[in-house]
Amino acid sequence: MNEQRLETSRLLQRFGFGPRPGEYAQALKSGVAATRTKVLTVPAVDAGAAQVVDPEITDLGKRPAANSKEIVPFSIALRYQSQQLTLWWLDRMALSDHGLTERMTWFWHGHWATSIQKLNYAMPLYIQNKTLRAHCLGNFKTMSRAMINDAALQFWLDGQESTAKSPNENLGRELMELFVLGVDRYTEDDVKAAARALTGYQVEKSSGVVTFNAKRHDATPITILGTTQPFTGESLSDFLVARQDNATFIAERLWYRFISSTETMPSTFAAKNAFAARDISAAVTAMANDPAMRDPKNDLVKAPVEWFIAACRALELTPSNLKTPGQLFNYLDKLGQVPFTPPNVSGWPAAEAWLSSATAQYRIAFAAWLIKQSDLRALKEIPVGSRVAKSADWLGVAEWSPRTQSTLRASLADPAQFALLALCSPEFIVSA
Numbered sequence: 001m002n003e004q005r006l007e008t009s010r011l012l013q014r015f016g017f018g019p020r021p022g023e024y025a026q027a028l029k030s031g032v033a034a035t036r037t038k039v040l041t042v043p044a045v046d047a048g049a050a051q052v053v054d055p056e057i058t059d060l061g062k063r064p065a066a067n068s069k070e071i072v073p074f075s076i077a078l079r080y081q082s083q084q085l086t087l088w089w090l091d092r093m094a095l096s097d098h099g100l101t102e103r104m105t106w107f108w109h110g111h112w113a114t115s116i117q118k119l120n121y122a123m124p125l126y127i128q129n130k131t132l133r134a135h136c137l138g139n140f141k142t143m144s145r146a147m148i149n150d151a152a153l154q155f156w157l158d159g160q161e162s163t164a165k166s167p168n169e170n171l172g173r174e175l176m177e178l179f180v181l182g183v184d185r186y187t188e189d190d191v192k193a194a195a196r197a198l199t200g201y202q203v204e205k206s207s208g209v210v211t212f213n214a215k216r217h218d219a220t221p222i223t224i225l226g227t228t229q230p231f232t233g234e235s236l237s238d239f240l241v242a243r244q245d246n247a248t249f250i251a252e253r254l255w256y257r258f259i260s261s262t263e264t265m266p267s268t269f270a271a272k273n274a275f276a277a278r279d280i281s282a283a284v285t286a287m288a289n290d291p292a293m294r295d296p297k298n299d300l301v302k303a304p305v306e307w308f309i310a311a312c313r314a315l316e317l318t319p320s321n322l323k324t325p326g327q328l329f330n331y332l333d334k335l336g337q338v339p340f341t342p343p344n345v346s347g348w349p350a351a352e353a354w355l356s357s358a359t360a361q362y363r364i365a366f367a368a369w370l371i372k373q374s375d376l377r378a379l380k381e382i383p384v385g386s387r388v389a390k391s392a393d394w395l396g397v398a399e400w401s402p403r404t405q406s407t408l409r410a411s412l413a414d415p416a417q418f419a420l421l422a423l424c425s426p427e428f429i430v431s432a
Helices: 003-014 023-030 032-040 071-095 100-111 122-135 140-148 151-156 170-180 188-197 233-241 244-259 270-274 280-289 304-315 325-335 357-372 384-395 402-409 415-423
Strands: 201-204 209-212 222-224 227-229
Touching: 003 023, 003 032, 023 032, 023 384, 032 280, 071 100, 071 122, 071 304, 071 325, 100 122, 100 244, 100 280, 122 140, 122 151, 140 151, 140 170, 140 233, 151 201, 151 209, 170 188, 170 233, 188 222, 188 233, 244 270, 244 280, 270 280, 304 325, 304 357, 304 384, 304 415, 325 357, 357 415, 384 402, 384 415, 402 415
Parallel strands: none
Antiparallel strands: 201 209, 222 227
16 A cells, blocks of 8 residues: 555544545645645644634523423523534534644544533533534643632542532542553552542533532541642642653554554554653644554544544535435434433444444445535536546545445446445544
């Protein structure tokens, strides 16, 4: 496989959501080094993302009584705001001129996995999404502090129920295991101690406001990972983030989501050392420059949302303009992934979890639905005689296999069928 095509494809697919028509061919002309620099350099203003109007998310207040006249309009507003929030983010992913910011926001959404299904209200998730975007390429210490004070995460992990008299262990456990340190890098005694440090937070879930009630907080000294002192939630976060295990863990997560979810992270992975000062951007830059980016064995299966957004970009579609939001969410749900609804605090799975005979059928139906709503401009502009070869550039695919080439060749006379086969091909579903 051509190394330049492979690395260029990975830069566009993994550090964004895939190319728009013409972008991959232009990147090949520019060269890998220039493409890498462009992918990693966040512009002061992203004109594409800026055209997406923020959703009207408001504080809907306390849920009315079950049989009251207010419950129906309240329920409709609740559902509508949730829908608008999701469409807004999908639009930002699809329309951004520079994909790294949204891609990193998406990565951190899976890392600090929080579901609207427990909170019901859109406002806390809207605030959290903006927090993740603000810190997605910043300093992890600052991000972790912000997440300790995040209403959606606190409520999702029962932080608002945690008091000095009755500390809840959920947030402390996940803070160490899933967010900051990783599995087997703490003890059960550390979990109990962390729970005490994280007491005192209270959440108003309709508004996303977090307050700290000192009367509910355990301010006595605790011993955690061998250190004894009084801790607040923020000082606990700082203490955990400063540990060497944090650099290892975040490097592991970056490797798993951006390089390979099947190959083991090597000790030489550049992102680990680059994360020494907890600079996320430095770690991402080191990862993009790492030799692993050029290793053919490091393929990645696109998660359903990633596949959908890549398809929208290729087909020049805007998610919120698709025929019905309900149908869009139904397809994403059947594929197993809707933004703001991770299955649990561990986030979504990866690799072969997305490849089954059932999801293959849903993906075909989904792709056909999308294709009907596209004029297929970019594909139709490719001369039929070179359509098989040039369609790889259209979709940012490094190389079609002989089998896929043969399949596509049989559909040259039917652009819609050709597009369907290309979007559902192994080469497009998997970022080679």
